[in-house]
Amino acid sequence: MTDTSLATPRRRFRFDRNASAILLIAAVLIYLGLVLALGQTRFLTLENVIAILTRSITLGITAIGQTFAILVASIDLSVASVISAAAVVTSVVMNGNPAMMLPAIAAVLVMGAVIGLINGLVIARLEVNPLIATLGMSLIIQGILSYFYNNFAGNVPAEFQVFAYGTIGVVPYSLIFMFALAGLAWFVLRFTRFGSDIYSVGGNQDAARLAGIKTVRVVVGAHILCSLCAAIAGIYLASRLRSGAPWIGAEGVYDLESIAVVVIGGTVLAGGRGGVWGTMAGVIIFSLIDSIFNVAGVDAFVKQVLRGIIIVAAVAFYAARSQRPVA
Amino acid sequence: MNPAFAEPTGYMNYLKRVGALAILSAGALYVIVSGGFDLSVGSLMTLTVIGSSMLASNDPNSTYWIIPLMLGIGAVVGLINELVVSNLKVPSLIATLGMMISLNGVAFMWSGGAPRGYLPDTFRFFGRYNIPDVPLIGILPVAVICLAAFGLVLWWGMHRTNYGRMLHAVGDNPQAARLAGVPVKSVRISAFVISSLTAVLAGVILGGRAGVSVDIGSGFELQAITAAVIGGAQLLGGRGSVPATIAGALALEAIFTLLNLLGLAQPIRLVVQGLILIGAVAFATYQRKRVGR
Numbered sequence: 156m157t158d159t160s161l162a163t164p165r166r167r168f169r170f171d172r173n174a175s176a177i178l179l180i181a182a183v184l185i186y187l188g189l190v191l192a193l194g195q196t197r198f199l200t201l202e203n204v205i206a207i208l209t210r211s212i213t214l215g216i217t218a219i220g221q222t223f224a225i226l227v228a229s230i231d232l233s234v235a236s237v238i239s240a241a242a243v244v245t246s247v248v249m250n251g252n253p254a255m256m257l258p259a260i261a262a263v264l265v266m267g268a269v270i271g272l273i274n275g276l277v278i279a280r281l282e283v284n285p286l287i288a289t290l291g292m293s294l295i296i297q298g299i300l301s302y303f304y305n306n307f308a309g310n311v312p313a314e315f316q317v318f319a320y321g322t323i324g325v326v327p328y329s330l331i332f333m334f335a336l337a338g339l340a341w342f343v344l345r346f347t348r349f350g351s352d353i354y355s356v357g358g359n360q361d362a363a364r365l366a367g368i369k370t371v372r373v374v375v376g377a378h379i380l381c382s383l384c385a386a387i388a389g390i391y392l393a394s395r396l397r398s399g400a401p402w403i404g405a406e407g408v409y410d411l412e413s414i415a416v417v418v419i420g421g422t423v424l425a426g427g428r429g430g431v432w433g434t435m436a437g438v439i440i441f442s443l444i445d446s447i448f449n450v451a452g453v454d455a456f457v458k459q460v461l462r463g464i465i466i467v468a469a470v471a472f473y474a475a476r477s478q479r480p481v482a
Numbered sequence: 483m484n485p486a487f488a489e490p491t492g493y494m495n496y497l498k499r500v501g502a503l504a505i506l507s508a509g510a511l512y513v514i515v516s517g518g519f520d521l522s523v524g525s526l527m528t529l530t531v532i533g534s535s536m537l538a539s540n541d542p543n544s545t546y547w548i549i550p551l552m553l554g555i556g557a558v559v560g561l562i563n564e565l566v567v568s569n570l571k572v573p574s575l576i577a578t579l580g581m582m583i584s585l586n587g588v589a590f591m592w593s594g595g596a597p598r599g600y601l602p603d604t605f606r607f608f609g610r611y612n613i614p615d616v617p618l619i620g621i622l623p624v625a626v627i628c629l630a631a632f633g634l635v636l637w638w639g640m641h642r643t644n645y646g647r648m649l650h651a652v653g654d655n656p657q658a659a660r661l662a663g664v665p666v667k668s669v670r671i672s673a674f675v676i677s678s679l680t681a682v683l684a685g686v687i688l689g690g691r692a693g694v695s696v697d698i699g700s701g702f703e704l705q706a707i708t709a710a711v712i713g714g715a716q717l718l719g720g721r722g723s724v725p726a727t728i729a730g731a732l733a734l735e736a737i738f739t740l741l742n743l744l745g746l747a748q749p750i751r752l753v754v755q756g757l758i759l760i761g762a763v764a765f766a767t768y769q770r771k772r773v774g775r
Binding site for chain 1: 519571573576577579581583585595707747750751752754755763771
């Protein structure tokens with residue numbers, strides 16, 4: 156490569172496209188540096204790397220769905236309640252009976268799709284601000300759920316716990332499942348008409364409508380996918396915890412964390428730009444931050460303060476270069 | 483249904499209960515009208531209550547410096563929020579979310595997870611004390627006086643000053659406002675600072691009424707947004723009214739009180755709040771479309 160090639164705009168380094176990769180590399184380097192500096196090489200085993208990745212599978216699956224919602228310039232605050240509801244329905248319907256596994260999964264997926272459909276219709280047809288629509292939906296789901304259940308309810312059969320605990324060699328099924336789901340999402344966004352419609356609608360809804368895209372369908376579709384992913388995350392959580400309780404979604408702060416992860420991954424909150432691999436990078440960055448805190452032995456409350464600062468700093472990392480005004 | 487509401491005292495107690503939320507909502511409205519969100523107000527209320535109880539250590543004279551100190555902390559929080567939004571270009575949703583997480587952590591750190599000490603009576607005066615034997619209305623809670631006073635100040639600031647008009651202009655179209663000579667940045671800074679200051683005041687009143695607990699302010703940020711939306715405020719800026727927002731807070735609390743009286747549990751409260759939220763915004767959007775604005 157010659158020096159002159161640097162001057163041509165064609166080869167210019169697109170900072171915003173690579174920001175999530177840079178952040179991921181930085182997080183990995185900090186982790187490695189810390190582990191080596193403290194001489195704790197036992198944290199460098201393959202098992203430990205897999206443990207880091209496995210820690211945030213619920214967040215990862217949820218964030219894949221959230222990516223779709225944010226790409227169409229919407230947002231979904233109801234995912235945490237959907238996770239709780241899905242986990243409770245899974246464990247209550249199964250109730251220890253292996254024969255009920257498929258009906259339970261089907262019921263949860265239908266529930267997720269219906270919630271997404273309602274979210275999408277309220278946002279696209281009634282033109283309610285997506286924050287408010289999904290926040291309201293979240294309150295409604297949470298209210299209904301805690302009316303019927305106030306503690307762990309039902310239990311999942313041992314056969315179903317394989318989803319969370321089974322492994323091929325050292326790699327858990329659930330980890331493979333998450334990356335397969337991310338691959339599927341990438342395929343949909345990259346190679347299907349629905350995927351390109353999502354980017355058009357997110358970029359400029361009016362222009363997309365004038366170009367003949369049925370924007371309502373695209374927004375509704377994105378929300379159905381988002382709620383479906385949250386429902387799947389709830390199924391996974393039920394399998395891992397062996398039961399479901401109405402507070403597990405809210406306790407994990409999956410609504411806000413999934414948004415933070417998507418944004419750290421380079422998807423723009425205003426919609427139309429970003430992608431699912433950035434989101435996965437964001438998820439891994441989040442687990443690495445947790446691991447860094449654990450290795451360094453940071454106090455739990457200090458950890459929380461730093462977490463808040465890191466979320467803002469990571470978003471600022473590339474948002475600061477944007478020329479567009481923000482509110 | 484409940485004889486307490488046949489008497490003025492019942493209404494005064496209701497107003498006392500709603501005081502913190504109403505003041506908070508009116509302050510949060512400033513940020514909403516300017517086009518942003520402030521999710522950090524609930525955690526700032528928690529921090530105010532926890533911090534005050536840690537600092538007071540049962541000394542009744544401490545109130546006179548603790549409240550100004552807390553207001554100072556609030557102003558700094560608001561300032562940081564806005565500087566992160568406008569200098570680092572972080573969307574206010576994320577910026578104040580980060581602030582919310584951090585402030586909750588600070589409150590935990592400060593108290594070590596379990597708050598010690600309690601608030602002296604001089605501090606709790608604002609939220610708890612009732613002036614007895616007032617003609618016509620029986621009792622007059624100090625919280626209601628605070629609500630009236632701060633409500634008036636916030637109303638005046640938003641609807642009777644040049645600053646209020648600039649705030650609306652910034653929220654409606656920041657580019658146009660800038661070209662028209664509005665100092666966009668300082669208008670935004672003041673909106674976030676006002677929101678944080680009212681959160682501290684609301685925290686003082688809430689702490690006075692309800693006492694110390696580690697999650698006392700959680701959920702208030704969303705209730706404040708709900709109250710503003712019921713009051714017709716437009717999210718993402720440009721439209722909103724202080725009296726209507728206070729009325730929204732009153733309506734929200736009235737509905738909660740009604741549900742309580744009907745013996746319906748907390749879960750139903752959530753469902754109703756959700757339905758009201760979606761319904762209010764859907765109705766407002768429908769109205770706007772019908773008149774073609």
